[in-house]
Amino acid sequence: MVLLTVTSRIVIALETIPPSQRTELNLPVSARVGESISHEELLRLSKHLQHDATYRESLSTEQSPSTVLNTLLRGTTVYIPPPPKKPEPSPEYLASKARLLAEAERAAYQRLLNPAHTIDPSLTDPHASSTDASEDPLTLSLIFNIFLSVLITGFSVYWALTKFRMPVILAQLFSTWTGPGLEGGQAVSGGASDAVRILVSFFAALAVAVAEAFLYGAYLEKVSRARAKERRMKERKVVIGPVGDEGTEDSAAAADAASVTVEQKEEIWGKGVNGGARRRVREKWEKERDKVEGEME
DSSP, rough: OOOOOOOOOHHHHTTTSSSHHHHTTOSSSOOOOOOOOHHHHHHHHHHHHHHOHHHHHSOOTTTGGGHHHHHHHHHBBOOOOOOOOOOOOOOOHHHHHHHHOOOOOOOHHHHHOOOOOOGGGEEEEEEETTHHHHOOHHHOOHHHHHHHHHHHHHHHHHHHHHOOOOOOOHHHHHHEEEESSOTTTTHTSSSHHHHHHHHHHHHHHHHHHHHHHHHHHHHHHHHHHHHHHHHHHHOOOOOOOOOOOTTTTTHHHHHHHHOOOOOOOOOOOOOSHHHHHHHHHHHHHHHHHHHHHHHHH
């Protein structure tokens, strides 16, 4: 069933019919503009008005009784019912909402009282020592680089022993392993057999692996000592003082006092990323400055 919106023409047409006849024709007793009316009701209304002399006299001379339905349908649209009202929240929902809001306010108040115990993940430094300590020093790229270095060193030593003539001293040393009778390819290669070349290549690759492992271990030890030293250092904060208005004598005095305080305070250069490097540069610069001042005196 198609529902249409009630227009002013439909309201006027319904008012021309007595209430008793509306009940007999199954028409709405009262209607207001914007309400709904079915298409079947409009058909019954138009059929009744075609034989109603009073309604025909109210029509203009250009309109005929055959256009009553068109007159009633003019300006109507498909009726779209309004959305249902939002249901009222249940008492359980209101109680749960109030409890959660109270807990959130209580947590915010506790964070204001104890700011040192709150940790915001968005404010943490990705280069902090706590995160660095949890990282695994042995990464896949490191293992691959060491393995590649060992492999290339072994093949390079074997290729060099095969393509180039060995020195006389090494040839005489290897001749004690391979025997005095060397002919053909062994004589060309400098007196080293395949077994000797493989053995020398293996020891060279092993020496490279041990050297890289030692250097990386020394690097990790140095980094750990630097981090431990930075953790022991404590940062000191100095209150310089209030900032006065520009152009006044108070502001000039405040600026002088601030400059003196800044020169006297102790600054920590070992915090944050690359703190150790900044601290060493600072110490070197201070030593050079003290040396120049001593020479000038």
